[in-house]
Amino acid sequence: MKNAKKSLLVLSTVALSGSLLLTGCGSNGNNAQENQSANQTSNQASNQTGNAAATTTPEVKEKVTLDFWAHWGSTTRRPIIEKIVSDFNASQDHIHVNYSFQPFGEGWTKELAAVAAGNPPDVIIQDIFTVGQRAAKKQATNLSEYINQDPSIKDRFFPQLWDASLYNNEPYALPFNTDTRFLYYSKKAFQEAGLDPNSPPKTWDELLADAQKLDKLNGKRIERLGFYPDDWGLFLDNADGKLMMDKNGPNFNSPAKIDALNWVMSFNERLGKSNVDTFKATFGSKQNDPFVVGKLGMTIQTGTYFAQIKDFMNPDDIGYAPVPEMKAGSGNWTYGGGFVLEIPYGAKHPAESFEFMKYMTDVAAQKYWSQYLFDNVANQAAANDPELSTNNPVSKFATDNMKWTLVSPVPNNAPDYTSVSNPNIESALAGKTDAKTALDKAQSAVQDLMDSNK
Amino acid sequence: MSSATTGNARSYFESRRTGERIRKTIMFLLLAGAGLVFVVPFWWMISTSLKTMDDIMQYPPAFIPKHWHFQNYLETWTSIDFPRFTLNSLTIATIGVVGHVISNTFVAYGFAKIKFRGRNLMFSIVLSTMIIPGFVTLIPQYILFAKIHWVGTYLPLTVPGFFGNAFQIFLLRQFFLGIPNDLIEAAKIDGANHFYIWRRIMVPLAKPAVITIALTTFQGAWNDFLGPVIYLNKESTYTLQIALQMFKASSGLSQWHYLMAGSVIVLLPIVVMFFVFQKFFIEGMNISSGTKG
Numbered sequence: 001m002k003n004a005k006k007s008l009l010v011l012s013t014v015a016l017s018g019s020l021l022l023t024g025c026g027s028n029g030n031n032a033q034e035n036q037s038a039n040q041t042s043n044q045a046s047n048q049t050g051n052a053a054a055t056t057t058p059e060v061k062e063k064v065t066l067d068f069w070a071h072w073g074s075t076t077r078r079p080i081i082e083k084i085v086s087d088f089n090a091s092q093d094h095i096h097v098n099y100s101f102q103p104f105g106e107g108w109t110k111e112l113a114a115v116a117a118g119n120p121p122d123v124i125i126q127d128i129f130t131v132g133q134r135a136a137k138k139q140a141t142n143l144s145e146y147i148n149q150d151p152s153i154k155d156r157f158f159p160q161l162w163d164a165s166l167y168n169n170e171p172y173a174l175p176f177n178t179d180t181r182f183l184y185y186s187k188k189a190f191q192e193a194g195l196d197p198n199s200p201p202k203t204w205d206e207l208l209a210d211a212q213k214l215d216k217l218n219g220k221r222i223e224r225l226g227f228y229p230d231d232w233g234l235f236l237d238n239a240d241g242k243l244m245m246d247k248n249g250p251n252f253n254s255p256a257k258i259d260a261l262n263w264v265m266s267f268n269e270r271l272g273k274s275n276v277d278t279f280k281a282t283f284g285s286k287q288n289d290p291f292v293v294g295k296l297g298m299t300i301q302t303g304t305y306f307a308q309i310k311d312f313m314n315p316d317d318i319g320y321a322p323v324p325e326m327k328a329g330s331g332n333w334t335y336g337g338g339f340v341l342e343i344p345y346g347a348k349h350p351a352e353s354f355e356f357m358k359y360m361t362d363v364a365a366q367k368y369w370s371q372y373l374f375d376n377v378a379n380q381a382a383a384n385d386p387e388l389s390t391n392n393p394v395s396k397f398a399t400d401n402m403k404w405t406l407v408s409p410v411p412n413n414a415p416d417y418t419s420v421s422n423p424n425i426e427s428a429l430a431g432k433t434d435a436k437t438a439l440d441k442a443q444s445a446v447q448d449l450m451d452s453n454k
Numbered sequence: 455m456s457s458a459t460t461g462n463a464r465s466y467f468e469s470r471r472t473g474e475r476i477r478k479t480i481m482f483l484l485l486a487g488a489g490l491v492f493v494v495p496f497w498w499m500i501s502t503s504l505k506t507m508d509d510i511m512q513y514p515p516a517f518i519p520k521h522w523h524f525q526n527y528l529e530t531w532t533s534i535d536f537p538r539f540t541l542n543s544l545t546i547a548t549i550g551v552v553g554h555v556i557s558n559t560f561v562a563y564g565f566a567k568i569k570f571r572g573r574n575l576m577f578s579i580v581l582s583t584m585i586i587p588g589f590v591t592l593i594p595q596y597i598l599f600a601k602i603h604w605v606g607t608y609l610p611l612t613v614p615g616f617f618g619n620a621f622q623i624f625l626l627r628q629f630f631l632g633i634p635n636d637l638i639e640a641a642k643i644d645g646a647n648h649f650y651i652w653r654r655i656m657v658p659l660a661k662p663a664v665i666t667i668a669l670t671t672f673q674g675a676w677n678d679f680l681g682p683v684i685y686l687n688k689e690s691t692y693t694l695q696i697a698l699q700m701f702k703a704s705s706g707l708s709q710w711h712y713l714m715a716g717s718v719i720v721l722l723p724i725v726v727m728f729f730v731f732q733k734f735f736i737e738g739m740n741i742s743s744g745t746k747g
Contacts (some may be wrong), residue, residue, distance in 0.1 A: 067687065073700030074709055075533050098688075103699035106683050113593065115682060121687070282513075282637030293513035308707055312511050 016128060042298075052405060059195075064352045066097045069111065070125035073101035074306075080372050084365045086139070095352045097123075103332060111344055115139050120344035128164050128338040132247075132409045135242060137168035140344040142230045143171045146354040156361060157378045161409040165340055167409075174361045175378035177369065178304040178338030180398055180405040181234060183321045184309070189214055189224070189297040200321035204235075207298070207324045214297035220272065222279040225290070230280070232429065233266045234334055237406060239326045239332040245417055246408035250446035253423060253439040260326065261428060261435035263416030273431060298336075305373045320397060322404060327387040336405040338378065370395065413453035420445040472517045482579060501526070503714035510710050523711070530701075530715040538690060539697040546611050546682070546693060547675035553615030554671040555664060561618050562626030565654045568639055577627075584620045596684060611678070615671070622667045629663035630656055662737040669735055675723055694720045 001178060067267070072081045078101070084098045102110060108127070114120040126134070134140040146151055154162050154171070161175035187197035191211045201207040207227060214226030229235050237243050239260035242251045251257070268276055283290045290296040292312050309318050322332035341357045343350050361367055366382035369375060374392050376399065377383050383402070388395040410417065420440040428438035480519040502510060503526055504519045530536070564570075567578050598700075633656065641651050657664060679695040686692055698720060700714035728735065 073534075074703055075701075075712070076709075077703075078700070098687050099688060101700055103683060103696060104702065106679075106699075110684055113596045114600075114605075116593070117597045119600050119605060287514060288513055290513075292504065292511055295513060312508065437647045 005056055033183050054369055063093070064095050064349050064354055066095060066122035066356060066451065067328060068123045068356070069102045069107055069121045070099070071102055071104040071107055073103075074123075077373060079454060080369060084360065088359045094353060112139065115183050115344050115346055118346050120347050122343065122347045122349055123356055124342055124344055125339050126173065126342045128161065128173075128340050129410050130415065131165050131173045131340060131342070133165040133412050133415055134342070135170075135172040136412050138345050141170045141345055141347065141350050143173070143343070143354065146351070147171050150376050152357075153358065153361075156380065158380055158383075158405075160336075160402075160405065161338060161378050164407050164409045173340035173342045174343050174357045176339050176360060178223060178336050178376045178402070178407065179304065179375055180229075180336045180401045180403070181300050181302055181334040182323055182332075182398070182401050183298055183300055184291065184296070184305065185298040185319050185321070186291070186317060188317050188321050189294070193226075193297075197319060200319055202321075203324050203325045203328055204326050208263075208266075209253070211298065215271075218269075220275050222271065222275055223278065224294070225296050227273075228267055228276065228280075228296070229264045232261070232425070233325065235260045235264055235326075236321055237335045239330070239335045241331045241406070241407050243335060243406050244421070245409060245410060245414070245446065246406075249349075249411060250414075250417070250421070250443050252443040252446065253436070256326065256330075258436050258439055261425065261439060265429060265431075265435060268429065268431065303394055303401075304374050305396040306392060310374075311391060315393070320394060322401060332401075332404045334401070334405055336376075336402075336407045337434070338376075338407065345391065390396050411450060414446060416451045417446045417449060421447050482582075499714050499717055500568050504711055505711055507707075507709070507711055519692060526711045526715040527719070530712045530719065533712065534697055534700055535690075536694075536697070536719070539692055542691060543676055543693040543695070544610055545673045546678075549612040550602045550615045550669050550675040551610070551668045553612060554619060555668055557616050557618045558622040558626055559657050559660070559664060560652060562623045562630055563648070563656050565623065566627045567635070567651075567656070568629035568648065580618070580620050580623055592680075592684075599685065605685055606687045606691070607685075609676070610693070611681050622671075625667060626660060626663050627691075629660045633659050662734045665731055665734040666737075669727060669731055672727065676720075676724060 005091040032442055069214050072078055082099060101363070107124070111120060111124055111126075112417055126140075131140065135142070141231075149166075153174070157165075157175045158178065161178055162171075165171055165173040165175055183200060185200055187378060190197040190210075192211075193211060201210045211226030211228075213270055214224065214436065216223035233244060236252075236257045239254035240251075240254050242254070244250065244252055244257070256428055279295075283295075289308065291299040291301075306315075309315055323334045324331050343353045343357070346354060361379055363379060363382045363385070366377040367385050367388065370377045370382060371387055374394065380386075383399040384396075386396075422447065424442040426436045427433050428435050456495075478617070493721055501517060501519055502523050504524065505516075505526075506521070506523050508515065509520055509523075561580075565573060565580075595610075596605070599605050604610050605651075641655055646654070665742055677695060678693070682693045682696055694716075698713065698716050701709040701716060703709070
């Protein structure tokens with residue numbers, strides 16, 4: 001009996017000390033706040049003592065610690081963001097920023113939970129398309145108050161990116177980076193096929209003609225494809241310079257978009273869908289890229305793609321050009337996206353957070369980011385800096401391509417519209433229905449979704 | 455030919471033996487084929503972990519790396535704070551194992567061997583918690599932990615383990631039911647109390663079941679991604695599963711060689727543990743399937 005009691009005592013001691021140890025181990029964001037409130041209390045206390053002694057103590061500005069969340073953790077991106085943050089910290093005696101990597105996508109779910117529980121981070125990198133959704137649901141802080149103090153800030157950004165950061169004409173985010181898509185082509189393959197390596201296709205007709213010349217078919221087996229419009233949405237956007245979905249609603253079934261879908265479908269008809277599928281399946285793992293390994297003559301990619309070209313190909317063998325236009329004069333339209341900086345709703349130090357966001361979107365930080373990551377940045381002055389072109393020949397081109405880049409938020413009542421529109425379009429691509437029927441159905445499905453969520 | 459002279463009996467046995475051999479061969483081939491299906495992705499992971507990024511980009515992809523690039527492991531280990539993340543994962547998993555083993559054997563003993571009013575009702579209530587999906591309780595639980603300032607610490611990941619797990623209670627109870635009551639009676643006559651019986655008789659006798667729950671708990675905590683990702687904010691507290699995500703790119707090219715080398719490192723302890731404890735593990739798992747009624 002005695003023995004058993006002793007054991008129970010030992011066990012409970014272990015359990016208790018274990019949990020104490022855990023509490024000690026678990027350093028957290030709250031600690032900073034706790035320390036701060038402890039400082040505040042001690043400051044108040046010392047102020048009171050000061051008052052009691054009838055002396056005036058000068059107001060000491062406390063250092064504010066900000067938590068900054070983003071999804072950049074790889075050995076290429078992480079050093080760059082850490083350098084920007086440490087430069088900011090060095091320039092400050094009032095604010096200190098701690099950077100935390102959060103897994104891509106999961107960090108946003110985590111932010112949602114943290115906002116609901118009232119302990120969000122101070123600044124977060126978020127998706128540009130969904131700013132309005134977070135604004136409407138009170139997950140992001142309205143930045144009007146800070147922008148009004150310095151209205152010139154909005155002129156920093158490409159106008160379409162700034163527009164995407166507004167909700168009811170009020171800003172809820174500052175754009176950080178963006179992307180734009182254009183045509184990369186292999187000059188070597190062009191030469192081999194008897195095409196002029198300095199004359200990339202300008203229209204869809206030329207694109208198709210060049211692609212056919214570049215195709216290497218061995219019976220049913222595809223040895224090399226000239227081009228394949230895998231990103232069919234881009235061609236639908238390009239056709240009439242209007243996104244399939246913009247802030248005003250769906251634009252799926254315009255005559256130009258119907259023609260565009262027919263054009264995309266003609267690739268499957270010409271090459272045979274199963275042959276194309278077999279070809280695509282070879283690269284399904286995404287570990288290797290058909291353009292990089294010379295199995296694709298032309299591809300449409302973002303500016304950042306140049307990093308892969310630089311690492312795995314000879315950049316001199318590669319040419320680039322705007323996305324060909326549907327017809328001469330219809331425009332080299334493409335779509336873009338990007339990330340923004342936001343202050344989650346309920347964050348404790350919005351003024352200091354905004355200060356950091358201003359730094360992140362200013363020329364120095366933006367230029368540094370672009371220079372090392374070949375990324376398109378949101379700040380126009382930084383993007384146009386001639387120095388960027390020295391180690392990245394694509395930089396200037398990608399910046400100029402922004403004029404053809406459409407970026408628009410998705411309406412709040414149809415955040416998940418692709419789940420109703422895409423199945424229709426995919427059934428046309430699978431040869432089960434015609435382009436017009438598919439796009440009409442997509443249009444009405446999205447419209448219905450928006451109406452039902454009004 | 456010779457069978458014609460040696461009689462029917464011999465030919466009968468020989469044909470039976472041949473039949474047996476054919477059956478075994480087919481069985482062997484089927485099992486080997488199935489085994490191969492499981493091994494291929496595993497090999498692909500190891501093979502990618504030993505390639506350079508250039509080799510990974512090669513087409514057609516090589517099943518066996520041209521150059522065995524063992525530095526990948528060293529680079530993976532040093533490019534992020536692997537020792538720290540390993541220690542963090544180990545801490546959470548070990549505390550989880552201790553918590554689960556203590557609380558679940560304790561509760562299961564009560565349900566299996568102590569008669570008290572409302573026992574069956576309480577056991578049904580415990581079991582019924584199994585049908586509530588974890589995602590349903592995720593948000594209320596998060597808000598609760600946030601309110602008591604546990605978010606950002608290991609407490610939300612470890613403390614709940616000390617409060618029982620329905621499936622493990624069920625598994626252990628079934629195991630305990632198979633241990634004769636005579637042992638308990640004898641111990642009681644010798645003056646032992648329930649705590650002593652639980653600690654000195656029941657838990658040692660239920661070794662296979664205890665090891666099974668320890669292993670599954672360890673594996674669960676080691677592989678848990680959602681829990682740590684939601685509750686931990688500071689990078690120094692991150693676990694291996696979150697750390698692996700660092701090699702994945704949101705856009706552009708993922709660092710496959712590091713990602714795979716990291717995955718092999720993370721997987722290794724689980725594989726080793728399974729081989730060491732597989733005898734107990736299989737015995738323990740049989741309890742849950744073989745104790746109907």
